[in-house]
Amino acid sequence: MRPVVVVGDVCTDVVAVLRGEPAPGSDRPAAITTRGGGAGANVAAHLAGLGVPVRLAGCIGDDAAGAGLSAELGGAGVQLALRTVAGTPTGTIVSLVEPDGQRSMLADRGANLRLRPDDVPAPGPGDHLHLSGYTLLDDGPRAAGLAALRAAVAAGCTVSVDPASTGPLAGYGVDRFLEDTTGSTLLLPNEDEARLLTGCADAERAGLALAARYRLVAVSLGADGALWVEGTTVVHRTAHPAAVVDTTGAGDAFAAGLLAAWLADPGAAPADVLDAGLALAARVVARPGAR
Template sequence: MLAVLGDLVEDVVVWPSGPIRPRTDTASRVFRRRGGSAANVAVAAARHGPVRFLGRVGDDAAGRALTDALAACGVDVRVQRSGTTGAVVVLVDPDGERTMLPDRGSAAELTGLDPFWLDGVTLLHLPAYSLVAEPIGTAARAAADTVVRGGGSVSVDASSTGALSGFGVPRFRSLLGDLRPSHLLANRDESDLLGLPAGVPPGCTVVVKDGARPARVHVPGAAPVDVAVAPVPGVRDTTGAGDAFAGGHLAAVLAGADPVRACAAGHVEAARVLGLPGAGGWRGADCPAWT
């Protein structure tokens, strides 16, 4: 089984009508969505097989609504409840590029997991967000150790140049050496920042995404392979596309796909969210996105 450890938060997605006008109003469309990198990955993966989400939400109405919505998408939800549920304001420009203003709230306060949460987990996916803050970072590393000792493996998504820079690139690369992931996913900017694929742990497959351009798959001991992205008409919002890619990719890996076919499966999932506001639904059965 795939498990994803990390954030489940509310995304407040803002589509301004034009450039932001300081000190006055800018007419906008505003959407409330289920968000959080880990939760987005879980929803995409749940389209193809069993997946478990591990995280923390506030003991509040938002946390209850978000976990209900995630469960309605077919995800096995295991959460701690304390504090205040996190939220992220996502500003999306007309070309679909987004700028995020996160307040992770209780999501980053995940502490030691119930050991039963990891029963049956053969692949644990960790967005970098789950590794670069505390106490969630300690919980994530302990969970990874448990899964690996049980014969499973770990995958990591580089997630954010801002988060990586704040944590420290050498420190993150050292952490990858400790985790020894079987798969590392990154976009072009994250890959350049980390200097990929150089220096990754032995046996790690690296997938570098590049928007509408082909992704490059680096399999240890083999020449890199470029995997084309099918054209997607009407791209409006790239929020969560990388998470959807990860969910599709990892589900395919667990189903036995080779890295190239798994990459192609990731592209298919990413395409599903590009025409919609945000990455996920907020009202139960409206998965993977509420229109």
């Protein structure tokens, strides 16, 4: 199995699964849990769980949360390249989950914004780089993300990029993001991100437009499954059945499952690669938390 270097955020997720109807100005029942999160850490943890050799490059604060997350990820089999940033808290994400499983997030990225180019290990022969788009969408870690991507492309490594989130992506600029990620092998947007990046109203058309820029595109469609687009070929797979509890981290799980299958056999049928991602996503949405 080819080794993977993941560059991205390490965070604590505070997940509040809300009950009942909204109650502005009053109380609303919720089941609240605290778990490990961060897009980069989620992908790395899932890859390790699937037996993929994986190293995670990122930053944590000099606090109990950072120490706990390091211990958790190391215990899960992730090789750690995490720098501790003095005087800065570890990132925290508050996820508010509605009864139907949809969520909104409040982000304090903390030490993740302090990532530097020298925090990312140099790619080795045959490595794969997975870059979380969050690394590019803020001026703090952007130089590190760009340096990692350029070094991987120069070394002949394959590269996957997750655009991360429509809000920050729109603020950052579509053209800027597309230029930054030139040379990437595989783009992993969700449907909304694919539409934003192309201006296309239809997910399939958006995937085809992106496939004119990237060799491979995998578009996650939530309850509608996912698309694999290569050139002018489009493969659709339906979502795996799941009793949805929390969609937090579903995209990260999909990315990890897909990557593990694709890296194990780059010639595998696209339907099988998509199914591997969808299967892991279905397991994750059936419980609170991203991993």
